[in-house]
Amino acid sequence: MTEKTMSGSHDADQDEAVRALYEGFPYPVVLPDLDAVIAGAKVPLWNPVDSAALYFPELPARRDLDILVAGCGTTVAPVLAAYIPEARIVGIDVSQSSLDLSQQHAERHGLTNIELRQLALEDAAQLGKSFDFVHCHGVLHHLADPTAGLRALGGVLKDGGALSIMVYATYGRAGLYMLQELCQRLGLQVNEQDGQKAQDLLVQLPPGHPFSMIHAERQQRIAIPEVMDMLLHPRDVSYTTDGVRQLVDSAGLKFHRWLGQAQYTPGLSGLVSAGLGPELASQDPWEQAAIAELFLGTLIKHEFVVTQDHRRTPAELFQGDGLLHAIPVLAPHLIVEQDGAVVRLANSAHQVPFQLSGDVGHFAPILQAIDGKSSVQQQLDARPETASSQSPERALALDTLRQLYFSDLIELRVGP
Numbered sequence: 154m155t156e157k158t159m160s161g162s163h164d165a166d167q168d169e170a171v172r173a174l175y176e177g178f179p180y181p182v183v184l185p186d187l188d189a190v191i192a193g194a195k196v197p198l199w200n201p202v203d204s205a206a207l208y209f210p211e212l213p214a215r216r217d218l219d220i221l222v223a224g225c226g227t228t229v230a231p232v233l234a235a236y237i238p239e240a241r242i243v244g245i246d247v248s249q250s251s252l253d254l255s256q257q258h259a260e261r262h263g264l265t266n267i268e269l270r271q272l273a274l275e276d277a278a279q280l281g282k283s284f285d286f287v288h289c290h291g292v293l294h295h296l297a298d299p300t301a302g303l304r305a306l307g308g309v310l311k312d313g314g315a316l317s318i319m320v321y322a323t324y325g326r327a328g329l330y331m332l333q334e335l336c337q338r339l340g341l342q343v344n345e346q347d348g349q350k351a352q353d354l355l356v357q358l359p360p361g362h363p364f365s366m367i368h369a370e371r372q373q374r375i376a377i378p379e380v381m382d383m384l385l386h387p388r389d390v391s392y393t394t395d396g397v398r399q400l401v402d403s404a405g406l407k408f409h410r411w412l413g414q415a416q417y418t419p420g421l422s423g424l425v426s427a428g429l430g431p432e433l434a435s436q437d438p439w440e441q442a443a444i445a446e447l448f449l450g451t452l453i454k455h456e457f458v459v460t461q462d463h464r465r466t467p468a469e470l471f472q473g474d475g476l477l478h479a480i481p482v483l484a485p486h487l488i489v490e491q492d493g494a495v496v497r498l499a500n501s502a503h504q505v506p507f508q509l510s511g512d513v514g515h516f517a518p519i520l521q522a523i524d525g526k527s528s529v530q531q532q533l534d535a536r537p538e539t540a541s542s543q544s545p546e547r548a549l550a551l552d553t554l555r556q557l558y559f560s561d562l563i564e565l566r567v568g569p
C-alpha cells in the first residue's frame with residue numbers, strides 16, 4: 154500500500170469519526186430563541202444584511218440573498234432564515250441529526266425559506282447552485298483538507314459574493330489543547346460515559362489553568378456535546394494569522410478582511426503606549442495582525458471574509474482619496490456610552506473587548522453626520538470647521554473616521 158492510500162483511508166476513518174461525533178452529539182446544544190430573532194430583538198452577529206457594507210462594500214444592500222450555511226449544525230440555518238425572511242437559505246451538514254434539529258426548529262416557526270441537505274461541504278458543487286453569501290464557522294478545521302473545503306466553497310460563490318469563515322486560533326486555545334492531550338493519554342473515547350468524565354475533569358481543574366481563558370466559569374458544568382467538541386474531537390487543527398493567510402492563498406481565493414479587525418490592528422492596542430508605534434508602523438498588515446495576535450494572547454478563533462480573487466479589498470477601496478468617497482454607516486453592534494465630556498465606543502460583537510474613547514465635542518459631530526447616504530467628503534464639506542481641504546480639523550476628522558473604521562465602530566461603503 155502506498156503512503157498516499159494509507160493516509161487516504163486514515164482520512165476516511167477520521168471523516169467518519171467526525172460525522173459520528175456530531176451525529177451522536179449535535180452542536181450547538183442550546184437552540185436560540187427564534188421568536189426573538191424573528192422579532193428583531195436578537196440580531197445574529199456579523200449577519201450579511203446588517204453588515205452588508207462589510208461583506209459587499211461595492212454593491213447596493215439587499216435582503217433577497219442566496220445563502221449557504223456549510224456545516225450548519227443545529228442552529229445557524231434556521232436563525233438566518235428567521236432573521237432574513239427574504240433570503241433563501243440552504244444548510245448542508247454531514248450530521249443528519251443536526252439537520253433534523255434544524256428542520257424541526259424551522260418547522261416549529263413556520264419558516265419556508267430554508268432547505269437542508271446531508272452533504273459534505275467538499276461536495277458543495279453537487280448543489281448545482283451558487284450563493285451570494287456562504288457562512289462556514291467552526292467547520293474547516295475539522296476537515297481532512299481544509300484548503301480543499303475552502304476551495305469548494307469558493308467554487309459556489311456568485312460573482313461578487315462573500316464567504317464568512319471562522320477557524321480556531323492556536324494561541325488562545327493552548328489550554329484546551331493541553332486537555333485534549335490529557336484525554337488522549339487517558340484513552341478517553343467519544344461516548345457519553347467518557348464525556349462525563351471529561352466534564353468532571355473540567356470542574357476539578359486547578360485555578361489558573363490556561364483552559365480558564367476559554368471557559369472562565371470553572372464550576373459551571375459544560376454540556377457534554379460541548380465537552381466532546383472541545384476535548385474529545387477526533388480532528389481539530391488551529392491557525393495563527395499566518396496560517397489563515399496560507400489557507401486562503403492556497404485555496405486560490407482572496408482575503409478580504411477580519412470580521413473584528415480592531416483585534417488585528419496593534420496600533421489600537423497598548424503596544425503603542427509601550428512606545429512601539431514606530432516599529433509597528435513599518436510592518437505590513439499581515440505582520441501587524443501576527444503581532445496583535447501574539448500581544449492579545451487570548452484570541453480563540455479567527456473570523457474573516459474571503460472573496461474571489463478579482464474583488465477589491467477594503468485596503469484597496471478606502472486608502473487615500475478612497476476614504477473621502479466612501480459612505481460611512483454605523484456598525485450594527487455599536488455601543489455608545491457618554492460620561493460627562495467623554496464618549497466611549499465599543500462593538501459588542503468583539504471577541505476581546507475593545508473600547509475607543511474621546512472627547513464628545515470631537516466625536517459627536519462626526520457620528521451624527523453619518524446617515525448611511527452621504528459620503529465622507531460631503532459630511533466634511535458641510536461643517537464649517539472641516540470644510541477647507543487644508544484645515545487641521547479636516548485632517549483630524551479623517552483620522553478619527555479611519556480609527557472608527559479600524560475599531561469596527563463604523564463600516565464603509567463605496568459611494569456611487
Ligand SMILES: C[S@@+](CC[C@H](N)C(=O)[O-])C[C@H]1O[C@@H](n2cnc3c(N)ncnc32)[C@H](O)[C@@H]1O
Nearest residue numbers: 175180224225226246247248273274290291292
Ligand atoms: C462545531 S459545529 C459548527 C456548527 C455551525 N457552523 C455553528 O457555527 O454553530 C461543526 C459542524 O460541521 C459539521 N461538519 C463536519 N465536517 C463536515 C463536512 N465535511 N461537511 C459538512 N459539514 C461538516 C459537523 O457535523 C457539525 O455540525
